[in-house]
Amino acid sequence: MHVFSSSLATVAALTLACASSLVTSDAHAWGKTGHRITGKIAEAYLTDEARAAIQALLGPESLAEASTYADEMRSNPSTFWQETAGPFHYVTLQQPHHYHAEDEPPQGDAMSALSDFTATLQNPDATREEKQLALRFIVHIIGDLHQPLHVGSAALNDRGGNDVKVVFFGEQSNLHRVWDSGLVDHQQLSYSEFSDWLQRKISTPQAQSWATPDPYAWINESSKLRDEVYPATDEPYLSWDYVYNYTPIMKQRLQQGGVRIAAYLNHVFAENQG
Template sequence: MNLSKLALAAAGAFALASAASLVATPAHAWGKTGHRITGKIATHYLTDDARAAIADLLGPESLAEASTYADEMRSNPDKFWQETANPFHYVTLQQPHDYHADDCPPEGDAFSALEDFTATLTSDSASRQEKQLALRFIVHIIGDLHQPLHVGSAALNDRGGNDVKVVFFGEQSNLHRVWDSGLVDHQQLSYSEFSHWLQRRITAEQANTWATPDPYTWIRESSKLRDEVYPQTDEPYLGWDYVYNYTPIMKQRLQQGGVRIAAYLNDVFAKAASNEG
């Protein structure tokens, strides 16, 4: 399905969303800093062909810049942004850890959107503007799927931790927001500083091991981590102990998200070049 058809179909189906599909309705995965980190890290692992194809589409716009576009456009009054695109940032699993076709609601989710935007990106009939949007969404969605609470659980029924109210260093918050931005912003680093620190610590062996373009793998990893990141007590205060315990997980998911953005785009553009040949 191309982008224009996707927008029309999803808009018509939006009202049919089931209760299960609304379990995880997050705001902004990783926040701007986290998404830019994954985009910046990805640039280190692109093939020459992928790098050239991206530059041809985006010009001077970097993957770090492109990574936040899908969130920055959320206030656009167009129906695509206000209705159709809302579910494209998360998945909700009926089973504990594996994504299945029947997990996808009528209006779509991050997994189905990734497939559709990939088809648009490699389509001979899609316009340049449609391909630019598709590429920006692909970078964003892959980052989203590496945030553990963007892989929601129908059984937990807490909207990806949005309903889990906490106090993070004295400020009212919720668990989802802590993972979107709280842990990342607590480092008090710019995205360029943070991405530099994280990327230089990725070993060649890790980069090779992590470089899977398979979204089923990313989702399975996030779902298992999701079950680990909930506070172990009913105490709503999250402070230094929580930061100490979960910052290493946050850092690794940002590193893996960056490596996987590159792996996915390398695979997509390699297949597209092969089909052209």
């Protein structure tokens, strides 16, 4: 498998470094429920080889449980969690819809982290603990990249919608939070209920067409959707109309995120077997 190189250009202008922090560390894509949904769906599409490799690393821990680890550790006082891992949850694009080498900031982002963690997972000299962290983060990152506002825009300069203040069903919020958890939690379903409902509706042709392990394709999709989900500037009050219009997109991104987690891990562990 081609490991998406973390050696992409790391020397960037100060303006790029600033733009790359559009999504701050308070952004938790999909929230716990959404991430667990993608992890649960992924388990249905794993190959036997990938399933065995994952079990060897995580034991009884499911991908649904593993999917939230990268958020749950944010308050860990270690240097890695406090100074390094924050940017690993998002990317910021200088161009409208495609990730390019110059988009990677010096501190890294979701793409560089995905590359590095994949290399760790494939490294025979990495420790089991290192591979566990890598696997948990990979599951989380793939989920993140399917949330449209985790593919930020330097041109918009709104921290992935965090600066877009809205009122969601009467409560003060922002657009990023609406997509992280508002639309998902509005369904009032547990992650297991929601993932079961969504998985049942994924047809075999859909699963086959979605099963690309290429993160550039996921980013392209999310960036185009990102441009569609902004409400009119004079309509900050979001309720039933917004839910009606965008819940289908939210559901499909969760479905696709789950299928792509499996596709990526199947690809990684198939090469390991080789």
